[in-house]
Amino acid sequence: xxxxxxxxxxxxxSEEAFLTINCTYTATGYPSLFWxxxxxxxxxxxxxxxxxxxxxxxxxxFEATYRKETTSFHLEKGSVQVSDSAVYFCALGGGxxxxxxxxxxxxxxxxx
Amino acid sequence: DTAxxxxxxxxxxxxxxxxxIKCEQNLGHDTMYWYKQDSKKFLKIMFSxxxxxxxxxxxxxxxxxxxxxxxxxxxxxINSLELGDSAVYFCASSQDxxGHGNTIYFGEGSxxxxx
Numbered sequence: 001x002x003x004x005x006x007x008x009x010x011x012x013x014s015e016e017a018f019l020t021i022n023c024t025y026t027a028t029g030y031p032s033l034f035w036x037x038x039x040x041x042x043x044x045x046x047x048x049x050x051x052x053x054x055x056x057x058x059x060x061x062f063e064a065t066y067r068k069e070t071t072s073f074h075l076e077k078g079s080v081q082v083s084d085s086a087v088y089f090c091a092l093g094g095g096x097x098x099x100x101x102x103x104x105x106x107x108x109x110x111x112x
Numbered sequence: 113d114t115a116x117x118x119x120x121x122x123x124x125x126x127x128x129x130x131x132x133i134k135c136e137q138n139l140g141h142d143t144m145y146w147y148k149q150d151s152k153k154f155l156k157i158m159f160s161x162x163x164x165x166x167x168x169x170x171x172x173x174x175x176x177x178x179x180x181x182x183x184x185x186x187x188x189x190i191n192s193l194e195l196g197d198s199a200v201y202f203c204a205s206s207q208d209x210x211g212h213g214n215t216i217y218f219g220e221g222s223x224x225x226x227x
Binding site: 032038044045051087089093097098107 | 147154155156157168202204206209214215216218221
């Protein structure tokens with residue numbers, strides 16, 4: 001079945017550091033890929049998505065590129081802020097009733 | 113305007129009780145879901161509904177009974193609550209079953225604690 005693997009963390013960085021959170025996937029067919037973010041005590045928010053190979057999703061300074069050849073969708077940001085501290089989930093979905101398959105989440109802590 | 117809203121946000125109850133969580137979406141979507149997030153933050157789908165019809169039931173105990181009175185609402189009723197039911201329950205919706213790349217929109221979660 002489909003699966004998503006991401007680094008679990010916690011990942012601790014200083015403010016203005018470069019961020020990479022790795023995500024790789026296994027899927028049949030050609031799924032869409034997503035990054036969701038969960039701030040402390042809140043629900044899940046869509047951060048960005050990509051629906052086909054070589055697409056780049058971007059939002060709020062975050063980027064991720066759908067790499068079919070390496071089955072990856074790594075999340076990057078050039079300069080993180082304290083307000084980026086949250087749990088980040090990589091997910092894949094092929095459409096349909098199965099919804100999304102999530103990775104285990106990466107807890108990101110940004111220190112001032 | 114909240115797209116997917118669920119109530120209550122926090123719920124503390126005793127073992128053996130029955131409780132419900134309500135969910136409504138105002139996005140005009142056909143498909144709704146319930147997800148469970150455990151203490152390690154792992155998210156797993158429980159149910160999916162399309163136009164009020166159950167599509168997926170992911171080996172959830174039959175103490176959990178979803179009900180969809182119309183396509184904008186998907187409520188979750190839990191009987192005989194157990195300690196292991198303590199989790200965050202997320203309601204979600206997406207446009208329909210057909211669209212590749214459809215975004216799934218989540219509610220803010222309901223934090224259930226069974227004592």
